[in-house]
Amino acid sequence: MLQRLNEDGLRSTAPRESVVKAVAAKRGAFNPEALVDELRPGGIGRATVYRTLELLEERGMLTRIHQAGCHAFTVCDEGHHHHLVCNACSKVLPIDARNIEDEIQELASRLKFRVDTHMLEFAGLCESCQARGA
Numbered sequence: 274m275l276q277r278l279n280e281d282g283l284r285s286t287a288p289r290e291s292v293v294k295a296v297a298a299k300r301g302a303f304n305p306e307a308l309v310d311e312l313r314p315g316g317i318g319r320a321t322v323y324r325t326l327e328l329l330e331e332r333g334m335l336t337r338i339h340q341a342g343c344h345a346f347t348v349c350d351e352g353h354h355h356h357l358v359c360n361a362c363s364k365v366l367p368i369d370a371r372n373i374e375d376e377i378q379e380l381a382s383r384l385k386f387r388v389d390t391h392m393l394e395f396a397g398l399c400e401s402c403q404a405r406g407a
């Protein structure tokens with residue numbers, strides 16, 4: 274992740290590097306405020322955390338998702354995909370929704386509508402949380 278930011282010619286400051294490292298260690302969805310709390314002892318302010326999250330989001334390395342009514346982020350692989358988010362453990366599973374999207378594009382074009390952006394997100398329980406009876 275750091276490497277990709279550097280390739281983009283972004284000055285990597287020590288605080289920014291700490292934020293990127295903390296983000297890269299996340300598994301599944303995480304709350305930005307929890308990240309702020311986590312990094313505060315290291316002297317990293319809220320503004321730096323949010324600015325870095327924005328940079329990562331702009332470059333497609335992070336995606337903003339909704340979780341239990343609040344904003345969260347998840348680390349992303351490259352390529353267009355969507356997410357299944359577990360409400361119990363915050364696990365995030367990527368899914369390729371291209372078939373569905375093609376169908377929707379088709380419906381939209383029949384209505385002469387040009388789709389510019391879309392959101393598609395699913396929340397529920399992952400396999401292990403179902404087994405635990407969450």
Ligand SMILES: [Zn+2]
Nearest residue numbers: 348349350367
């Ligand atoms: Zn993703």
Ligand SMILES: [Zn+2]
Nearest residue numbers: 353354374393
């Ligand atoms: Zn999509």
Ligand SMILES: [Zn+2]
Nearest residue numbers: 359362399402
């Ligand atoms: Zn789960």
